[in-house]
Amino acid sequence: MAASALSKAFSIGSLQLKNRIVMAPMCQYSVDAKDGVPNEWHYVHYVSRAVGGTGLIIAEMTDVEPDGRISDYDLGLWSDEHVPAFRRIADEVHQYGAKFGIQIAHAGRKAEDAPVPVGPSDIPAGGRYKKPRPLTTQEVREMVGKFRDAARRAIEAGVDMIELHGAHGYLIHQFHSPAINNRSDEYGQDLARFGTEVIQAVKSVMPAGMPLFLRISAIEYMEGGYDLAHSLEIAKRYRDAGVDVFHVSSGGEGPPAGERKPGNYPGYQVPFARAYKETLGVPVIAVGMLEDPALAEATVANGDADLVAVARGMLRDPYWALNALRATGAQTAPQKQYERAY
Numbered sequence: 001m002a003a004s005a006l007s008k009a010f011s012i013g014s015l016q017l018k019n020r021i022v023m024a025p026m027c028q029y030s031v032d033a034k035d036g037v038p039n040e041w042h043y044v045h046y047v048s049r050a051v052g053g054t055g056l057i058i059a060e061m062t063d064v065e066p067d068g069r070i071s072d073y074d075l076g077l078w079s080d081e082h083v084p085a086f087r088r089i090a091d092e093v094h095q096y097g098a099k100f101g102i103q104i105a106h107a108g109r110k111a112e113d114a115p116v117p118v119g120p121s122d123i124p125a126g127g128r129y130k131k132p133r134p135l136t137t138q139e140v141r142e143m144v145g146k147f148r149d150a151a152r153r154a155i156e157a158g159v160d161m162i163e164l165h166g167a168h169g170y171l172i173h174q175f176h177s178p179a180i181n182n183r184s185d186e187y188g189q190d191l192a193r194f195g196t197e198v199i200q201a202v203k204s205v206m207p208a209g210m211p212l213f214l215r216i217s218a219i220e221y222m223e224g225g226y227d228l229a230h231s232l233e234i235a236k237r238y239r240d241a242g243v244d245v246f247h248v249s250s251g252g253e254g255p256p257a258g259e260r261k262p263g264n265y266p267g268y269q270v271p272f273a274r275a276y277k278e279t280l281g282v283p284v285i286a287v288g289m290l291e292d293p294a295l296a297e298a299t300v301a302n303g304d305a306d307l308v309a310v311a312r313g314m315l316r317d318p319y320w321a322l323n324a325l326r327a328t329g330a331q332t333a334p335q336k337q338y339e340r341a342y
Helices: 040-051 080-095 137-156 171-176 193-205 228-241 270-280 293-301 312-316 320-327 336-341
Strands: 010-012 015-017 021-023 056-063 099-105 161-166 212-217 245-249 284-287 307-310
Touching (some): 015 099, 021 320, 040 056, 056 080, 056 137, 080 099, 080 137, 099 137, 137 193, 161 171, 161 193, 171 193, 193 212, 212 228, 228 245, 228 270, 245 270, 270 284, 293 307, 293 320, 307 312, 307 320, 312 320
Parallel strands (some): 021 056, 056 099, 161 212, 212 245, 245 284
Antiparallel strands (some): 010 015
């Protein structure tokens, strides 16, 4: 039987993946002492998906400062003390032929446990969120440095790639959203400026050849939210600043209230991924209810995306990748301890 599209190797720069399957970043809200350090839960959580055949594992949203987290129980990379625990996970993930990356982020106005969250403006994310304090221009510049420093620590931890979180209403997204960013300084006059400065700063500390991914919301669903054309123009700037791969999602910026409604069916975001791939000419990851192996296979085989990310499907099944590859006709090689099951 011919090899499935999902099973084909993929490479960009120094990153070489054994298949096209990505474990999407998913917050676990499980830090022990609110210190941002990965614990045994995170270790087992990520390593088990490597055992399960996943090609690329991207660790959950990991924040550049304590008050940049969604909750106090999220991961962080604001201190060198975080590095050893991440390195332990990366080293073990590599033992099973998977690659490991970290999604670096700041929640901005969606930082639920911050006493006073910050953002580009004082517009809250919705009824249950606190009113944010607008960052000063100097604080915005300092925030760029915090992203750079977190990226340096991720590299020290042995990652194979880095992803910036520019989707789902978090800080980078907030800056490039016209309905959220009402600043009058240079970071409001140019909605892509903060994101491009973060990208350039992060790339400045990344080894040559290591690819930078960026997750982005292709459209917004709130009243007055931006459309696909706007996000593509922003993404062109991000690509030119150094993004190598776009991880294409949608929404998350605020309560859905506009004309566009989020889909609730398998593959509803795949057309966004294809639009990014065709418009920007760079590899893309499709994500969003792709846990049906046949759908994941078709997404890659049809050229809609280069990689597929699975989230909830992998929460339900740590061995989703191995099972999906078998379901699509691939010759799989489970770990020797499990061979007799196949």
